[in-house]
Amino acid sequence: MATNESIVSRRARYAAGPVRRLRMLGPTLSHSPWVLVTFFVLVSVCAGAGIFIWPDRVPWGVYGLIVVAAGLFLEPRFLLVVYIGLFLSMAILGAYLGSAKTTTAGAQVVTVATMALMMWLSHARAQVGVVGVSGESMLVDMRDRLRAQGELPPLPAPWGAEVALESAYGDGFAGDFVVASRSTDGRTLEIALVDVSGKGREAGTRSLLLSGALGGLLGEMSQGGFLQSANNHLLRLRWGEGFATAVHVAVDLESGDFTIGYAGHPAGVQFAAGSGRWRMLEGGRGPLLGVIEQADFPREHGTIRHGDALVLYSDGVIEARDKALVDGIDRMLGRAESFIRTGFEGLAQRLCDQAAAGLGDDRAVVVIWRG
Incomplete structure (x- = not known):
């Protein structure tokens, strides 16, 4: 019998995708949210230390990366804890460094806006009972089925x-x-x-x-x-x-x-x-x-x-x-x-x-x- 080439080619194309590679990660991490909260807090402390020590080399954008990563894996109540810590850290550093770190106000506005967007996304996922990348993984499974x-x-x-x-x-x-x-x-x-x-x-x-x-x-x-x-x-x-x-x-x-x-x-x-x-x-x-x-x-x-x-x-x-x-x-x-x-x-x-x-x-x- 001839091979069903269209479906086989799609499976090969999607099999190595990032969502499929993270397929089992989301459900596993959702059972230990405080581990993730601790991880993101520690990463935030490291980012803050880097900005404090090398203010001219480490950009404020490192906080944006943490904001997006936390938003992908945490549900709203835990995400809020991380974001409060991030905002306080950024505000304190900005006030302490002053002119030694430029574009502080603009970076804070962008970071807060990103927080609001990720909070909305996390809340939308929580409403349908999915956390992290498990929602995308579920859609991939539905499509493949x-x-x-x-x-x-x-x-x-x-x-x-x-x-x-x-x-x-x-x-x-x-x-x-x-x-x-x-x-x-x-x-x-x-x-x-x-x-x-x-x-x-x-x-x-x-x-x-x-x-x-x-x-x-x-x-x-x-x-x-x-x-x-x-x-x-x-x-x-x-x-x-x-x-x-x-x-x-x-x-x-x-x-x-x-x-x-x-x-x-x-x-x-x-x-x-x-x-x-x-x-x-x-x-x-x-x-x-x-x-x-x-x-x-x-x-x-x-x-x-x-x-x-x-x-x-x-x-x-x-x-x-x-x-x-x-x-x-x-x-x-x-x-x-x-x-x-x-x-x-x-x-x-x-x-x-x-x-x-x-x-x-x-x-x-x-x-x-x-x-």
Whole structure:
């Protein structure tokens, strides 16, 4: 099976990031805040001693560094203790050194302003129950879990599949996500591509919530009942701010037969090796998820023969403000036609990169092929 290159490359890119390296540090230090308070007080004393001994060499800016570092790791009540000590130390030193240390008043104003900013940031983190870098680490974990659910299971030869996900303007979260499952007997592959209303970070939390629920439904419901169950789930959530579209496909890996259904989602396309042409799979149309109760979601049936491929995509791949939707579809198929001359591997990422919406919208492409 082809490698899911877009997700693998992101994991390699983020794995060595500073937030991930500090991932376990925040929770550990949060259990011993007075140790941190003592540490920052000692560092402040050392900084003050350095300014006292070498007033022309050690700048006031060293206090700013301590202010930011303490703000990253301490919750408000402990942070206030450190900041009071820092302010008193700076005020006493400034009064004692006088003209021997210039720009004292300006440095004090900047330091106090930085303290106020870090106090606000610390208070905001405390309201959601995170301290230090644990909040960023939690977001990294949420993002990785969302992307991990989109990883496709291993497929037997001659089958291959890829998924590519790109968020608007390179944000870590996107409104598009993929969930996939393979039956316990290994015969059936099910994939759902979902597009939550909104884009980027504003849709990221809803994507995470919905992906977990739909991932649990996938494989547990009948092929024809998946979209109905997903619709019922969104209705129970009572989202006031949006809805979702989805396309769900179930493929029999032995015969190549498949069924596909849509919930307000753009129609998938199938490449037929025999004719060398692309065909729109426009049957099986249903309404948006989370809008209509007891909605009907019909299915279209087809067969993936040797050399054929099936492409699913989100609206960001074909929609552009200055173009009609049909033009976007023609553009995508034209790109696909030129890419498949070297095989289907890598097609998903290439179509994402060449999307009509560019970087301004979330984009997702799933390609399934039979060699």
